[in-house]
Amino acid sequence: MTQPIQQKSLPDAAAVWRWLADVKDPEVPVLSILDLGIVRDVRVTEEGEAIVMITPTYSGCPAMDVIGMNIRLALAGRGFSSVRIEMQLQPAWTTDWMSEDGKQKLKAYGIAPPTRMSGQELALFEDESGMSCPRCDSTDVRLVSNYGATSCKSMYQCNSCHEPFEHFKCH
Numbered sequence: 001m002t003q004p005i006q007q008k009s010l011p012d013a014a015a016v017w018r019w020l021a022d023v024k025d026p027e028v029p030v031l032s033i034l035d036l037g038i039v040r041d042v043r044v045t046e047e048g049e050a051i052v053m054i055t056p057t058y059s060g061c062p063a064m065d066v067i068g069m070n071i072r073l074a075l076a077g078r079g080f081s082s083v084r085i086e087m088q089l090q091p092a093w094t095t096d097w098m099s100e101d102g103k104q105k106l107k108a109y110g111i112a113p114p115t116r117m118s119g120q121e122l123a124l125f126e127d128e129s130g131m132s133c134p135r136c137d138s139t140d141v142r143l144v145s146n147y148g149a150t151s152c153k154s155m156y157q158c159n160s161c162h163e164p165f166e167h168f169k170c171h
């Protein structure tokens with residue numbers, strides 16, 4: 001007796017969450033998209049479609065296209081009839097959604113974690129208040145440039161250990 005392949009049960013949403021834990025932020029590869037807190041919902045329909053709802057950290061952030069592609073790659077070959085990425089723009093992402101684990105990983109990577117809290121608008125021009133050096137924890141830091149390697153990060157320099165570092169501001 002042979003088992004038809006179609007009877008293989010479909011992976012559930014819990015399995016999708018586990019696979020999404022392996023999808024990294026293209027700009028900060030130590031962070032997964034779950035660390036970032038951008039995955040809002042996962043559903044698997046009866047038709048076998050996987051739907052992943054994400055909220056961009058920053059509208060117009062180019063990394064979002066790459067993240068969408070990486071989600072598709074992570075779920076490809078898992079038995080879904082299709083994979084759909086839905087963008088949920090409201091409520092807007094806040095740094096509160098980033099996991100504590102994620103903030104620690106970011107700091108260990110040498111990037112100061114985001115300081116924007118829920119309800120606050122994204123500041124176009126930053127100031128140094130509340131910022132500390134990810135290497136030596138000194139708060140004696142100065143802003144070097146509003147834009148670092150990408151528009152999502154700004155450049156700082158520590159006045160204590162003199163190391164430059166990036167601050168993750170929107171993504």
Ligand SMILES: [Zn+2]
Pocket residue numbers: 133134135136137138158159160161162163
């Ligand atoms: Zn320092």
